[in-house]
Amino acid sequence: MTTGTTTGTTTGTTTGTVRSRRxxxxxxxxxxxxxxxxxAGVLVAVRGGNLFAQGNVSYMLTQTSLLGFVAVGQTLVILCRSLDLSVGYVVALCSLVGATTMAGDPxxxxxxVVAALAVAAAVGLVNGxxxxxxxxxxxxxxLGTGLIVKGFLDTRFKGPEGEVPFAFQTFGYTRVGPxxxxxxxxxxxxxxxxxxxxxxxxxxxxxxxxxNLDVARLSGVRTSRTLVLAHVLCSxxxxxxxxxxxxxxxTGxxxxxxxxxxxxxxxxxxxxGTLLFGGRGSVVGTVGGVAILAVLDTAFNVLDVNPFFKDVLRGVIIIAAVALYARRQIDPASRRVRFGTKVSAVRRGGVA
Known part of the structure; x- marks a missing residue:
């Protein structure tokens, strides 16, 4: 009896230590x-360049900001086990709504700004x-909502339209240092x-x-309202x-x-690190993922990598990351602990 308890405690402690180190x-x-x-810094340096030059750093951060806005919103809907394929069309639509509404008048x-965000919220509300x-x-x-927006854009706007005042253009070009x-x-x-x-x-x-949608509903969570809120924030x-x-x-x-x-x-x-099945992830990790893509794009541009090969490399990196996260979901140690705990309980019952 004492041996089984000691073994279970030791195993649990050891496993807890292993888990804490992960x-x-x-x-x-x-x-x-x-x-x-x-x-990337070493590869660029071998080619005689400097990845961390101010121009490259600024370009890297600029790429991060544009994709970062969309990715932060995408994180919210994916956490709800949803998805939004209309964000690219919403970006185009809001650029045109904002530029045509401003019409060059400070x-x-x-x-x-209000008109563009209102249109974006309306699209998100429809999606939700x-x-x-x-x-x-x-x-x-x-996807259907995005195609509707695309059809409207292709029919209504034949090219760039509207004019953004210089006062608002500073949002896109002003820097604090690099x-x-x-x-x-x-x-x-x-x-x-x-x-x-x-x-x-x-x-x-x-x-x-x-x-778990059903468990959340049975727990009193208004699941529909939560989904709608996530899609509105994403848009x-x-x-x-x-x-x-x-x-x-x-211009738009x-x-x-x-x-x-x-x-x-x-x-x-x-x-x-956010799971496509929802329920696990963080915005902090998403910002890191955006930064990784921005670094890769900057390094590929500096190294003058073929655009088609660049897409291949990005695809390989994404698949490798997903495979890594998928393997980490399988925790053999936790399975052994549960099995060991059940065996110890059966043995204790037999002795009793």
């Missing part, structure tokens, strides 16, 4: 980011209601999303809905990215939807 997904993401920075900047109320698969629902203001704003948005997920009831409900983040595009170009552009921000944002979220 790195979380977020830690792995940032360790990978440091490793990629070092390897006094209309606030009106353009279709998914939550009509039980349509998120992939189909958001750091663009847009990157600072993106980090603020990520911090707000982090607080939402970790300190508010709505954030807890998002994790609950993504973990709002895409709307901010659209305003950033308008600030950089000085319908062809922004061809940038691939929808799939890139999903890739960044997955690289950041």
């Amino acid at each position: 790195l979380g997904s977020t830690e792995i993401v940032y360790l990978a980011l440091v490793g990629i920075l070092l390897v 006094s209309r900047v606030w009106l353009g 209601l279709i998914i939550a109320s009509l039980n349509v698969n998120p992939f189909i629902a958001t 750091v663009p203001v847009s990157t600072i704003v993106m980090l603020v948005v990520a911090a707000v999303a982090f607080v939402l997920l970790t300190r508010t009831r709505a954030g807890y409900h998002m994790f609950a809905v993504g973990g 709002l983040c895409a709307g901010v990215a659209g305003l950033l595009i308008a600030a950089r170009f000085g 552009n319908a062809l922004v939807y061809s940038y691939g921000l929808d799939l890139d944002s999903i890739a960044a979220v997955v690289l950041g």
Whole structure:
């Protein structure tokens, strides 16, 4: 009896120690980011360049800010076991709405910002209601919404339209040292999303809905409201990215939807350690995933890598990351502990 108890306690203690030594997904993401920075820096240096020159760092951070806005919003819906493939079209639509509403008048900047965000929220609301109320698969629902927006853009806008006042263009070009203001704003948005997920009831409900929809519903969580909220916030983040595009170009552009921000944002979220099945992940990890993609793009551009081969390398890295996270979900130690605990209990019952 004493031996079984001692063995179970020792095994539990040892396993607890092993578990405490395991790195979380977020830690792995940032360790990978440091490793990629070092390897890319060495490769660029061998070619006679400097990856950490101010121009390259600024470009890297600029790429991070644009994709970061969309990826932060994508994290919220993926945590709810949903998805949003309309974000690229929302970015293009909001850039045009903002630019055409401002019409080059500095006094209309606030009106353009409000109009763009209102349109983005409306698209997110439609996505959320279709998914939550009509039980349509998120992939189909958001893809259909995105195609509707695309059809409107292709019919209504034949090219760049609108004019952004110089006062608002500073949002896209102003820097604090080598750091663009847009990157600072993106980090603020990520911090707000982090607080939402970790300190508010709505954030807890998002994790609950993504973990198990039926259990969340039986626990009193208003799952439909949570899904709708996540999609509205996701579209709002895409709307901010659209305003950033308008600030950089000085006008709205319908062809922004061809940038691939929808799939890139999903890739960044997955690289950041958020499960596509929902219920587990973090905005902090997503920011790390966005940074990894930005570093890769900057290094590939400096090294003048073939664009097709660049996509191949990015695909390999994403698949490897997903495979790593999938293997980490299998915890042999925890299985042995549960099995060992049951055996000890049976033995104790037999002795008794």
